[in-house]
Amino acid sequence: MDVDRAPLSRVSLAAAATAPLAFLAVFFAYPLATIVGRGLAEGGSSSFALGETARIAWFTTWQAALSTVLTLALGLPLAWAVGRFAFRGRSVVLALVLVPFVLPTLVVATAFVALLPERLDQSVSAILLAHAFFNVAVVVRIVGGYWAGLDRTTEAAAAVLGAGPWRRLREVTLPQLAPALTAASALTFLFSFTSFGVILVLGGPRIATLETEIYNQAARLFDLRTAAVLSLVQLVTVAAIVVVASRLEGRLAGRSATAWRTLSRPLGHERLLVGSILAVSTAVLALPVAALVGRSLSTSTGIGFDHYRALGRETSVLLVTPWGAVANSLLFATLATCLALAAGGLLAVALARLRPGWLDGLVLLPLGGSAVMLGFGFVIAFDEPPLELRGSALLVPVAQALVAAPFVFRIVAPALRSIRPELREAAALLGASPLRVRREIDLPLVGRALGGAAGFAFAIALGEFGATVFVSQADRPTLPVAIFRFLGRPGAENQGAAAALAVVLALLAATAAVAADRAGGRRSPL
C-alpha cells in the first residue's frame, strides 16, 4: 500500500495545529506572562510566607481531588444509564445535567446555603458537595457520550465466555472507557482546583484556595508579586497534574473502536436500576434548581410571572433591558463556540495521530490560569498597537473560547482516535483524497462528539463569568454579568430579576445542548 496516501501528511497536520496554538499563545500565554513578569519584577519581598503558600496549595489540591471523586460517584451511575440504554427522555437528561454547570455560582450558592443544614455552613463539605453538583455534567456527558459509542463485541464475547457483569465491567468496559474517564476526571479536577465563587460563598472567610488567594492578593491587596508567585505555583501544579493524568491515560487506553449501534432499551432488572438511578440523580440535581425557579416565581402578591415580564423593561441596574443582555450573550456565545470548535477541533485533528500523552494535558492549561491574572494581563498586554484590544467587545468571546476550547479538544480527540485506521486506509486505497477521507470518514464518525462538544462549548460560553466580567462593557453586559448586577442591589424586584435571568440562562443552555446533540447525532450513520 502506498504509505504516502495516508490521510493528511505531517506538514498539513502541523499547519492545522498552528492556528489554535497561535490563538493560545496570543490570548493566554502572552497576557499571563506579561502580568506575571510585571509582578515578579516588582521590588520588595512577598508578604506571603512559603509555608502559607504550600499549605494553600495542598488544600487546593486535596479538595479538588476529593471533589473529583465525589463527582465521579454522583455522575458515573447516570453516565452508565445514558451510555448504555435508550429510554424516553434520554436527551432531556443529557441536557438537564448541563443546567447546574452553567448556572452562576453566586446564584446557586445562595440556594445551596438555604438547603444545607446549618452546621455545614462555611465548611469543606459544603464546597465538595457544590463542586459535585456543578461538575456532574462533565462526567455524565463525556463518559456517557463515549460509552454510547463503544463497540460492544468484546463485552458480548466475554459474556458468552462466562464472565459475570462485574468482571465484564472491570476487565472490558472500564479499560475501554479509560480515555473518557481520565478526560472527565481531569476537567472536573481542574474546575474544582480553580473554582472561585463556590469557595468564597460556601467556604466562608477562613478557607482559601490558590485561586481565591491570587484574587485577594492581586485585586484587593494589589500585591502583584505575591499574586504572580501564587499564579506560577497554580500553573505548575496544574501542568504537573494534567501531564501525569494524560500519560496515565495513554498507558490505560486500550484500542477501543467506535461503532454506531442503536442503544438498547433496558430490560428486566435493568429497568429498575436505570429507573432508580434516574430518580435519585434527578432529585439531587433538581433540588437547588427548583429552589431557584421557586424564587423566580414568587412575587410580592403570591406566585406569578412578574419577574419574567419585567425582563423586557428598562431597569436602573443596567444600561440595556435584561432581554438585551440575553441577546448579547447569545451572540457572544455563538462566536465563542465557533472559536472554540475551530481551536479545539484543529488541535484534536493535529494530535489525534499521536497516542494520548503530555501534549494532550497541556491543552488543558488555559483552565489552570487564574482568571483575575489573565484579566489583568489583558489590560496591560493589549494596551498598545498592534494589539490594542482593550475595550474591544471581541475580547468577551475570546475569553469564553479560552475556557471552552479545552473541552472541545478533550471530547473530539478521543473520538478521532477511536476511528479504525482500516476505514481511512480503505478509502484512500479506493482513491479518496486526504481531505475527502476527512470529510467522509472522520466527520460523520466524530459528528456526535462534535455536536456534544458544541453544546458544551456554548453552555460554557453562556455561563462563563470569571473572565468575562473583566472584559465586558457596560453597554453590552452578558447574562451572568446582568445577574451579578441585579444580585448586587437590595430589593425583592432585583433579587427576583436575578433568579428569573438565571432560569432563562439554564433554559438556553439546555436547549442549545439538545439542539447540538441532535445536529451531531444526525451526521452519524446509524
Add this chain to the structure above:
Amino acid sequence: MKRLLLLGLVLLAVGCGGDEAGEPTEVVLVTHDSFVVSKPVRAAFEQETGLRLRILQTGDAGAALNRALLTKGNPEGDVFFGVDNNLSSRALDEDLFEPYEPGALDAVPDRYELDPEHRLTPIDHGEVCLNVDKGWFAERNLAPPRSLDELTDARYRGLLVVQNPATSTPGLAFVLATVARFGEPGWQEFWRRLRANDVLVVDGWEAAYTAEFSGAGGSEGTRPIVVSYASSPPAEVVFAGKPLDEAPTAVVEDSCFRQIELAGVLRGARNEAGARELIDFMLGERFQADLPLSMFVFPVREGVELPDAFRRFALVPEEPLELSAEEIGENRDRWIGEWTSIVLR
C-alpha cells in the same frame, strides 16, 4: 455557522470601530461594578457635549482602583469614579490623577473635600450602617439594638452578619466605624466580644445582605442584623414590587460610618478636555439629582432635592462616625490584619 460568525464579526467591528485619530469623539468613564447612571441623564451628557460616554466597569471598588493603578500612565479611560475616603490615600500616593478644580465645587460643603490639591472631586456620599429587620424584632417583642455597644449583649447573640473587611468595602467601613467609636485598643476588645457573641463573617455584601440577612426582600436568610447602607431601607421600598407605607428594615443610626465617593481625571487620559466636562457634569444638578435612585447614595451638592422615597424612608445620620483619610491610609492594612487574627483565626 460560518456565516453567523462572519456576521457577528462585522457587527462587532461596526459597533466598536470609531476613528481613533483627530478630535476625540468619546469619553471613557472607568468605574466600579456598582456604578449606575439612568439613560436620560447619560443621553443629556452626550447631547450637551457631543461626546459619546463609554462606561467601563472593572470590578468592585477595590479591584477597580487596583486595575487603574496597574494601568497608570496609559489608562483605560479618561475619568475614574469610585475612589472612596477609605482607599483614596492609595490613589493619591501613587499619583494617579491630574488636578482639576470644577467650578461647581462652590456648591459642595467643605466636609466632603479630601484633597486640597483637587486631584479628586467628591461626587456622592453614602453611609455604611447596621440595618435591622423590623418584622423579626417585632415578632419576638425584642427591641432592635440602638448602639454598637449593645451588639455584644447576650440577647443579640447570633443575630449579626458582617462582611470580611479584607474583601468588602462595607465590611471595611464597619471595622473603621468600630475604630472611630472605641479607639485603640477598645475596638479590638469589642470584636473579641462580638466573636464570642457568634458574629457571622461572610465574603461580601451580596452574601451578607441577600443570603444571610432575614430582612431583605426575597431572602431566605435568618440573621436580622446586617452591615449595609443608610439607603438600603428606601431601596427595599422602591424595589418591593408593591407599594409600601413603611420600610421593612431600619438603620441603626449610632453605627453609621461616612463614605465619600470621588472622581478624578486620569493622568495620561486621551481626552482630557472631555474628562473635565464629565466631572463638571457629575457635579451638575441633573446627575446629582439622579444619584439617589440610580446608585442609592446621596448627592454631595447642596440644595439638590431628594426623591420621595428618600425623604420618607432614608435616614441621613446627623453625625456619622468618621476617620481622616490620612489616618485610614496609614493604618488600614494593619487594622485589617489585626481584625483577621482576632475574628477569623
